Amino acid sequence: MMLDRLREIVQEVNTAKDLQTALDIIVSRVREAMNTQVCSVYLLDSDINSHVLMASEGLRKESVGHVSLQMDEGLVGLVARNAEPVNLENAQQHPNYHYLSETGEEQFSSFLGVPIIHHRKVLGVLVVQHKEKRSFDNGEEAFLITLSAQLAGVIAAAEASGAIQGISPSGQRRADASFSGISGASGVAIGEAVVVFPHADLSLIPNRMTDDIDSELSAFSIALNRVRDDIRALSDSVGDQIRPEERDLFEVYLRMLDDEALGREVNDLIYAGQWAQGALAEVALDHVKSFEQMKDPYLRERAADIKDLCSRVLFYLQETERTKPKVYPDQTILVGEELAPSMLMEVPREKLAGMISVKGSGNSHVAILARTMGIPTVMGTLDLPYRRLDGRQVIVDGYNGTVFSNPSEQLLQRYQEVLKEEEQLVRGLEGLINLPCITPDNHRVSLWVNTGLMTDVVRSLDHGAEGIGLFRTEVPFLLSERFPSEQEQAAIYREQLQAFAPKLVTMRTLDVGGDKALPYFPIEEANPFLGWRGIRVTLDHPEIFIAQARAMIRASEGLNNLQIMLPMVSNLQEVTGATQIIKRALRELQEEGLDVCMPPIGVMIEVPAAVYLTRHLCQMVDFVSVGSNDLTQYLLAVDRNNSRVADLYSAFHPAVLHALKYIVEQAHAEGKPVSICGEMAGDPGAALLLMAMGFDVLSMNASTLLKVKAVIRSVTMSTARELLEDVMQMSDAQSVRSSVDLALYNAGVDRLLRSSRSN
Template sequence: MQSFQGKSVYKGIVMGPVVVLKKNDYQVKRSRIEDADAETSRVQEAVKRSQEQLQKLYDKALKEVGEASAAIFEVHQMMLEDEDYLEAIQNMIQTEMVNAEYAVAVTGDNFSQMFASMDDDYMKARAADIKDISERLVRNLSGQEDADLSDIDPSVIVADDLSPSETVQMDKEKILAFVTVHGSTNSHTAILARMMNIPALIGVPLALDELKNGTTAVVDGFTGQVTFEPDEETQAATLKRVQEEKEKLALLQELKGKENITLDGKKINIYANIGSVGDIGYVLENDAGGIGLFRSEFLYLGRNDFPTEEEQFQAYKQVVQTMAGKKVIIRTLDIGADKQVDYFNLGNEENPALGYRAIRICLKQPDIFKTQLRALFRAAVYGNLSIMYPMITSVEEVEKIYEIVKEVEIELKAQEIQYRIPEQGIMIETPAAVMISDRLAEMVDFFSIGTNDLTQYTLAIDRQNEKLDDFYNPHHEAVLRMIQMVVDNAHKCGKWAGICGELGADLTLTEKFVRMGLDELSVAPSMILKLRKIVREMKAED
């Protein structure tokens, strides 16, 4: 029996046989060529074949894990059209008279190393994407087929790392868990694992060559530990825990259709956070009271130009119609920081988390903002839609937003287009917004506290820097005091306040949040029933 410690990406516990996925040992050899044009044509054909494969992967991911998670395959398609990347390959073929496979492999390595050496976490993550598309090109050039990961028995998948394309090809009904030697909690694979509700560990120090297919493994997503060849006692304990988790899940299902009311009668709204229209199924499946955070930026990611007003209108309309009268709070564009989009031409920033992002882009580039507001106001006619504006730091910003809202309203009225001005709130994500929340509460309809950024800015800690994990404390007294201040100031003005950050799903704080007076908690769909259970079993006045 051997145990290894890693980092959990998604909680859960399973036991089953191992399937070790090893990268193809195909060695790219350098060969001298005579016809550079013919070799360049081979690259073009391989690019075309790769684009077709990626389109199929996108379509499959769209059905299984939603639009936001599928967008990575659109990003890969765009990378395959990158002029710098393709020109570097072509230049190597023509100047060094080398075979296409070698030129692609070397160029891929060079670009990957360049991205990996950058300070920005988002750009570092692109290193893996470059490697993925380069390996795909080499496979197509050399006549190799993609590994068939759809036809395996229910197994624990163990690998050095998993690319998004490898992950989405798998039949998720047959995947018990993921265990990888490398990877990050923000990688596309980690995101896909969470969306697919598959227990996953990353950063596990394994020697893959020493691990055999069929070996029994216990993957504990609660402790971040994987155990190979468990003894009888461990197996028995695991089976007991697996059964307990199933029973807990069954009990939670019995809470569907019931209200979120404490034993002494206090009601709290429990809503869902989602990243795309494709995620609505998770909202309905988990019986959320509404959508507390709909991230509209998915419409802007993985494409070459701005989404049109009509595209946005149709997406927002579909969401509010599907939710059939339940509240849908849509956050306006939150691009910037860790979400970079080339066609916005934002430029490089030393500290993007404190830079040109979210509402700052909207106020500096009002044409982009107006297009989104027009789509939102039109969609509001079809259901219970609310809008919230991110990254607010001042009264003046809210005043400027309302000026633009008025301009949009005048335009729509003049054009005789049907619209409705919905409830408008702001996200409290900065200490500045907390400290003037008494004044802001007089101006808006509600507050939604973004605890991820609020914690980051309050503690002066980059939440994506793994070296600072020991210092990043979302339970810090300063953060909790700020939340209380926001709630109190909202209630003084007769407004409601909720949380849409990750802290809302922290079950150790649920009772505290209810007693602090929070009116709403918006969390990942999988957490809805867990919060409902705690709320229904507690007293608000204890």
């Protein structure tokens, strides 16, 4: 019974248009469900540092919105401070009791308050009170705790929507609303938010205002008529094949689209300035929620019909929209629930200033692409109501993983100063481009780059890269609508090889699966990171592998600067199988008259199994390369795309450092060179540890290369080895990071570590 009441309250609150409506529903329904005389919600308003009485059934109505308690004041403050329930038979006798005369609460003796917690943060307190002196029983307390946990997300989302519009929970005007995420790519960007979204998904359409109301009304009318035509055609085509009552449904759908039903509601919102897609989505989702709440199973099922009907209208609206050229502002901040590489490519590079992705983490594929392109990015902003962000001015702080909306003049000025500092730093580093990467005590380190696009190559050469340690061949595959042919691949690979010749270019064979799904080759798995990815996919599809191997070797003709690298290797048989396919590709091309030779073959060490096979692998290949992103993920059992556990993901974890040191020792024992091409190599502090371990090549994004070079040229190898010796004795990542930062500070290069301090 209680579970049903719980579900009903949560469903009803989910349909609320705004925070106040949600809170009013909560206090009314909870008081009724618990058969108590008072239910109130206090929310923390950080702008005034107080808990404000935001809604109540049972206390004086005039006190709502006006009464507040300071952070630690009263029983409400006690619940919030300890983040645990307080259940009292006689509240007035408790030393923390604080009498609020405006509320009229002196007549109520018993008190039960539970914290409203979202992502470890106490948003407020849910309180029930009763005149009789009685302790609320365990069942009542459990009910209120469960309800509070379920409603926390709804309240957080409603609060965040208000913050974007410049309003605090108690209605104060607010600027500098901040939303925390994870740093995806360092740097700062100030610009205008442009929300992007997949097609035909009503739940992802952003709110967007329009000046051209007539055009939006016309587009909606055309889309409605096309759906009406579709329904009539479908009704005619099924004819007598279905029962009369089922055929009547078509008439119901047609009536729903009338000007007196859904159509009118959408038009009203368009007249109010909302664009057609946003108006349709708002009306559709409201109706879907209403039907989903109905007790009658037949009516509940109609929610799916409404969703399908409105999705059809949305499809035609978007089809019309696609014919119009998309105009992006000069300083575009690209925002989406889950950004995809194709979305990035649609924006002219000179206009793309920053990116925000609600899902994903600092090590997801889009974040890596952002770092490659040097675009400040924040990932995993789970509480950001991004659909309301379109057209608003925002600041992206890619150093601290923070997004600001409604920035004040002071905040804008502060971040404009940061942008100036960045420009000065870049200009200061340019003098290092043609200097060797050598420590003050003459130890030489090779700095290579990771690339995936031709534009990366130009930037890499401009930064003085000595080779390509990782060319991500999946990028051209991700940007295509089908598997690129051998000839198309060869042309792309040839560009890379020619641009860098005679420097070595390491091409990784197709690495899809995990967080990199091809739209035309979907891989549906419950646990994709432990599933079909990397070398496993290409060995299962030799027709894809042989075409790629032929394209790579064909592209190297006359240049001979190609290296081929195999991803996600976990056993020796995979290396044998892949090598045989590459040798077959070579033979075929030689038989066709091409003057080509066998390129060096290497493996990526990314899974724990490969760590302990390093020596055996080195006996089979010409070089090994560590993919520190995946190796860290698998060693720590932390999904690098999951922002909820992102704080557990650290390449400075002692287990990761010990594994890296072991790999270098084992590879060098077999006389094979070892490189590292994960994001760790581009961290100026981590680069010191990697250099001390003995890595022959550090491969990174072009945007970090000069910073790493500046650090290596400032710190002696003997100092780096002492630092490594110290940190290898440490037992946690934070201690390691602090020691590395201190070493950089002592070397006078801490300015390169803006990410380690708050702006």
